[in-house]
Amino acid sequence: MTELKGERSDGGSGTVGERSDGGSGTVGERSDGGSGTVGERSDGGSGTGLGRELGVAVLGMGTVGTEVVRILRDNADDLAARVGAPLAIRGIAVRDLAKDRGVDPALLTTDAEALVARDDVDIVVEVMGGIEPTRTVMLRALDAGKSVVTANKALLAEYTGELADASRRARADLYFEAAVAGAIPVIRPLQQSLAGDSVQLVAGIVNGTTNFILSAMAENGDDYEVALKEATRLGYAEADPTADVEGYDAAAKAAILASIAFHTRVKAADVYREGITGVSSADIASAKAFDCTIKLLAICERIIDGAGQPRVSARVYPALVPLKHPLASVDGAYNAVFVEAENAGRLMFYGQGAGGAPTASAVLGDLVMAARNKVHYGRGPLDSAYANLPIAQIGEVQTRYYVAMHVLDRPGVLSTVANEFSSRDVSISTVRQQTDHSEVGARLVILTHHAPDAALSATVEALNKLDVVTSVSSVLRLEGTNE
Numbered sequence: 455m456t457e458l459k460g461e462r463s464d465g466g467s468g469t470v471g472e473r474s475d476g477g478s479g480t481v482g483e484r485s486d487g488g489s490g491t492v493g494e495r496s497d498g499g500s501g502t503g504l505g506r507e508l509g510v511a512v513l514g515m516g517t518v519g520t521e522v523v524r525i526l527r528d529n530a531d532d533l534a535a536r537v538g539a540p541l542a543i544r545g546i547a548v549r550d551l552a553k554d555r556g557v558d559p560a561l562l563t564t565d566a567e568a569l570v571a572r573d574d575v576d577i578v579v580e581v582m583g584g585i586e587p588t589r590t591v592m593l594r595a596l597d598a599g600k601s602v603v604t605a606n607k608a609l610l611a612e613y614t615g616e617l618a619d620a621s622r623r624a625r626a627d628l629y630f631e632a633a634v635a636g637a638i639p640v641i642r643p644l645q646q647s648l649a650g651d652s653v654q655l656v657a658g659i660v661n662g663t664t665n666f667i668l669s670a671m672a673e674n675g676d677d678y679e680v681a682l683k684e685a686t687r688l689g690y691a692e693a694d695p696t697a698d699v700e701g702y703d704a705a706a707k708a709a710i711l712a713s714i715a716f717h718t719r720v721k722a723a724d725v726y727r728e729g730i731t732g733v734s735s736a737d738i739a740s741a742k743a744f745d746c747t748i749k750l751l752a753i754c755e756r757i758i759d760g761a762g763q764p765r766v767s768a769r770v771y772p773a774l775v776p777l778k779h780p781l782a783s784v785d786g787a788y789n790a791v792f793v794e795a796e797n798a799g800r801l802m803f804y805g806q807g808a809g810g811a812p813t814a815s816a817v818l819g820d821l822v823m824a825a826r827n828k829v830h831y832g833r834g835p836l837d838s839a840y841a842n843l844p845i846a847q848i849g850e851v852q853t854r855y856y857v858a859m860h861v862l863d864r865p866g867v868l869s870t871v872a873n874e875f876s877s878r879d880v881s882i883s884t885v886r887q888q889t890d891h892s893e894v895g896a897r898l899v900i901l902t903h904h905a906p907d908a909a910l911s912a913t914v915e916a917l918n919k920l921d922v923v924t925s926v927s928s929v930l931r932l933e934g935t936n937e
C-alpha cells in the first residue's frame with residue numbers, strides 16, 4: 455500500500471496515545487516476542503495507552519553508544535510518552551563480547567548485519583563509526599525500510615548520496631544531527647527551520663580539539679606543540695591527532711553542512727583544507743595586535759563566480775577572526791556554528807560539540823523523531839540536492855589575508871614588497887613591522903583587503919623569490935569582516 459506522507463495508512467481512527475495495546479517490553483531488556491510489523495496497529499489492549507513497542511538496534515557501545523544505552527534505559531518512560539510507544543533495545547553490536555558493559559550480555563553481538571536484519575528491529579542507531587562494514591549495514595537497514603540514526607560524519611561526508619537514495623527508495627528516515635557539532639542542533643535548523651529561507655553562509659568552529667589548542671595558545675602564549683601536549687594530557691586530543699589538527703574532521707563536517715545548506719551534494723574531497731600545525735605563537739600575538747584571534751573555521755558559502763553564477767565554496771582553515779565577531783568568544787573545547795540567511799539574518803548555535811552524553815543527546819533527539827514517524831506513519835525531511843551547484847575552487851574565493859614574513863632590514867624593502875601585492879591587485883590594508891630578535895632583519899606582517907585567493911597565492915610565490923624576503927612564514931585568511 456502506498457502511504458501518504460504524514461498520514462495513517464491503516465484506516466484506523468484512533469489517535470496515538472489513546473490506543474491501548476500489547477507493548478510490554480522495557481528498554482534495556484530483550485523482548486524477543488515482538489512480531490508485529492511497524493505501521494500496523496496492535497490493539498491487544500494492555501491498558502498502557504501506548505502503541506506497540508519499537509525495536510531499536512544499537513550499533514556500537516563506545517563513548518557515544520554507552521550514553522545512548524544509558525539514556526534509553528534511564529528515561530524509558532519519558533521517551534515512551536514522547537514517542538507514543540515504548541522503545542526496546544533488541545541488541546547492541548560491539549567488537550569485543552568479553553568486555554563488561556553493565557548490560558545483559560545476551561544483548562551483545564558482534565554481528566551488526568544480522569542484528570539489523572531482525573524482524574523486530576524498526577530503528578537502527580549507528581554509533582560504531584568507520585566506513586565498512588558500517589556503510590553496508592546501514593544500506594541493508596535502509597533497504598529493509600528501517601530508520602537509521604547515525605553520528606558518523608566520516609561516512610556521511612563520503613556516502614550521503616548513496617544513503618539518501620536508499621532512504622528515499624525505501625521511504626525510511628535517515629537522521630544525523632549528531633554527526634556535526636555533537637549536541638548542538640544545527641542539522642535540523644538548516645534542514646527544517648530555515649527550509650523557507652536562503653542560506654548564504656555557514657561558518658563553524660566544529661572541532662573541539664583544535665579549538666582547545668588554539669584557545670590555549672591565545673590564553674597562555676604557548677607554542678602549538680606545548681598546547682597539543684596539554685590537550686592530549688587532558689583527553690581533548692587523541693594519541694594520533696592528525697584527523698583533528700590537519701582539519702580532516704572539520705572538512706567532513708563542512709561537507710555535510712554545505713550539502714544541507716545549499717541543496718547540493720558536497721563530499722569531503724570537495725572541501726579545501728588546511729590544518730593548524732603551522733600556526734605559531736607569533737601569529738597568535740600578531741592577531742591579537744590586530745584585535746583578532748585565530749580559529750579553525752569550517753566555512754560553507756554561496757559565492758557568485760566571474761560569470762555571475764552561484765557556486766558553493768566549502769573550506770577549512772585557521773583564520774583570523776575579529777574579537778567582536780561572535781565566533782571569537784567560543785573557547786576551549788566548545789563548538790559553535792554561525793549562519794547567515796537572506797531573511798533570518800545572523801544566527802548562532804553554541805554548545806558542546808563532542809563527548810558521550812552531549813552527542814548521545816543529539817542521537818536520542820533523532821531517535822525520538824524517527825520513532826514518532828514510525829508511530830504516526832510520517833517521514834523526516836528528505837535529502838535535497840535539487841540546486842546541484844558547482845563547487846568553487848579555492849582560487850575563486852575572495853577573502854582577506856594575513857601574511858607574515860621575515861625581511862632584510864634595509865631601506866626600500868617595504869616598497870618592494872608592497873609592489874608585489876599591488877601589481878596583482880591585492881590591496882594592502884595594514885602593515886606592521888617588528889624587529890626580529892632571532893635573526894638579523896625584521897618581521898613584516900601585512901593585512902590585505904578582499905582579494906581572490908589565486909591572486910594572493912601568486913603574490914606569495916613572488917614574495918618568496920625576492921632577495922629582500924628571507925621567508926614568508928605564515929599566510930592566514932581573515933574572516934568575519936565586510937571591509
Ligand SMILES: NC(=O)c1ccc[n+]([C@@H]2O[C@H](COP(=O)([O-])OP(=O)(O)OC[C@H]3O[C@@H](n4cnc5c(N)ncnc54)[C@H](OP(=O)(O)O)[C@@H]3O)[C@@H](O)[C@H]2O)c1
Nearest residue numbers: 514515516517518547548549550581582583605606808809
Ligand atoms: N565521541 C564523540 O564525542 C563523538 C562525537 C560526535 C560523533 N561521534 C561519532 O560517533 C561514532 C562513535 O564514536 P565513539 O567515540 O563512540 O567511538 P568508540 O568509542 O570507538 O566506540 C565504537 C564502538 O563501536 C564498536 N564497533 C566498532 N566497529 C565495530 C564493528 N565492525 N562491529 C561491531 N561493533 C563495532 C566498538 O566495539 P568495542 O567496544 O568492542 O571496541 C565500540 O563499542 C563515530 O562515527 C564518531 O565519529 C563521536
